[in-house]
Amino acid sequence: METCIQQHDVVQFSKENFIAVAGEYNGNFSRSLSDSASDCESGVTGSSSSSSSSDSRRRRRRSNLRRRIFDENLAVELSEQERTHEVIRRRFLSAMRDDTKVVSIHKRIWSSDFSAQARVQSFQVHSKALASNNNGGAGASPNSMKFAWFGGSKERIHHILSRGFSFNDIRDNINAAIFLSPDHSPVNSLEKAIPDEDGVRHLLLCRIVLGRSELVQPNSAQTEPSSNEFDSGVDDFENPKKYIIWSSNMNSHILPEYVVSFTDSSTTGNSKIVNGMKMPSSPWISFPSLISVLGKFLPPDAISLISKYHVEYKEKRISRPELIKIVRQIAGDKLLVAVIKSCKKKNLVKALRN
Structure with missing residues (x-):
């Protein structure tokens, strides 16, 4: 299956949440680990x-x-x-x-x-x-x-x-x-x-x-x-x-x-099988399709930049998390979630037909 972006990829950790969870160890990890x-x-x-x-x-x-x-x-x-x-x-x-x-x-x-x-x-x-x-x-x-x-x-x-x-x-x-x-x-x-x-x-x-x-x-x-x-x-x-x-x-x-x-969810049920093919359970869209749809909302230079980094990912010059981060910075989470959700039913129908 073509590389895709899923709705759960568009997740942000706030600074406040990080500090609350990390507690006393935040910012002092090396020292805490050495002391313990x-x-x-x-x-x-x-x-x-x-x-x-x-x-x-x-x-x-x-x-x-x-x-x-x-x-x-x-x-x-x-x-x-x-x-x-x-x-x-x-x-x-x-x-x-x-x-x-x-x-x-x-x-x-x-x-x-x-x-x-x-x-x-x-x-x-x-x-x-x-x-x-x-x-x-x-x-x-x-x-x-x-x-x-x-x-x-x-x-x-x-x-x-x-x-x-x-x-x-x-x-x-x-x-x-x-x-x-x-x-x-x-x-x-x-x-x-x-x-x-x-x-x-x-x-x-x-x-x-x-x-x-x-x-x-x-x-x-x-x-x-x-x-x-x-x-x-x-x-x-x-x-x-x-x-x-x-x-x-x-x-x-x-x-x-x-x-x-x-x-985590990627290894404990974050996917499902459709006609023998492993599919993400979270709404998803392939990157070529995403780029095509985003072309209707973003200026040409932004689309060109996303396409450039997608090529770099396919050439293994950047990782998938890096690609996701770049796309989120360029397109914004609100637009990405809307596009991914709108393509959910289309992807399922296409998978069933293949």
Whole structure:
């Protein structure tokens, strides 16, 4: 089926709602997470031994689902009563749809083998080196150590936890880089979080070191730092949606620490089958049809711009969430919802005829 936009795509999270949900952790995620769990330097992790009986019962009820997610020798599941679990869960859900449910949160065990310990030591060495080299200037961050999200299938997440990033994680983009989203914006990493056989999706929460970042334009084919002055890239200095770690640094500047496993409407009934074809249950319209209809309401330059970004999406130069955001900014939510609703019956009839 042609790429489409659905009514539930046109959803906005107000700043007030974000603050209310995030609570005390909003804006202090990195500090809260570091305060609530041992740093990666310790290499020692484990679940709390003080879990209540009610927590144990909840865990047993979902044990069959969770047991199949990750090897216990690779990552340990955090108890729901641990502060680290609560900090990550709140931060994650504050930026997600209301129907999102966290299944489990796992933490990588770095003390499991010498290879894992070597990865931690490499990350520590590079982070300290960059911290000492970057003392201000353009693109320098006062705190270049951050947390960021990376999405992938369960198999890819498992491979990254076990062996690190590889060519398979960069082959789909022209920049030969790892793209991560800031800790306050996991939604920008959802596209590659492919549901597993149980309908569960997975996001890595990584500790990253940016060093001195440079601005990388959306259409850039850049594959490495433009000069020795820079260590990483961002799409915006003031409000970044992407952290860009070049392939040469993907296993020294990124340390995957946690995995958030979750379900949402996209994996639990947000689609229906019509004549053997999976259809969105929310009203929808294909992008070519949307562009055609919007042409009746928007000026030619706006339609040309939407068409341009649609082509970039098809060429995998931008993600679907980025395309949706651009279309919403150009057309406005009120017009988009009206157009999508008006095409609902037409789409259903067309699907039944095919």
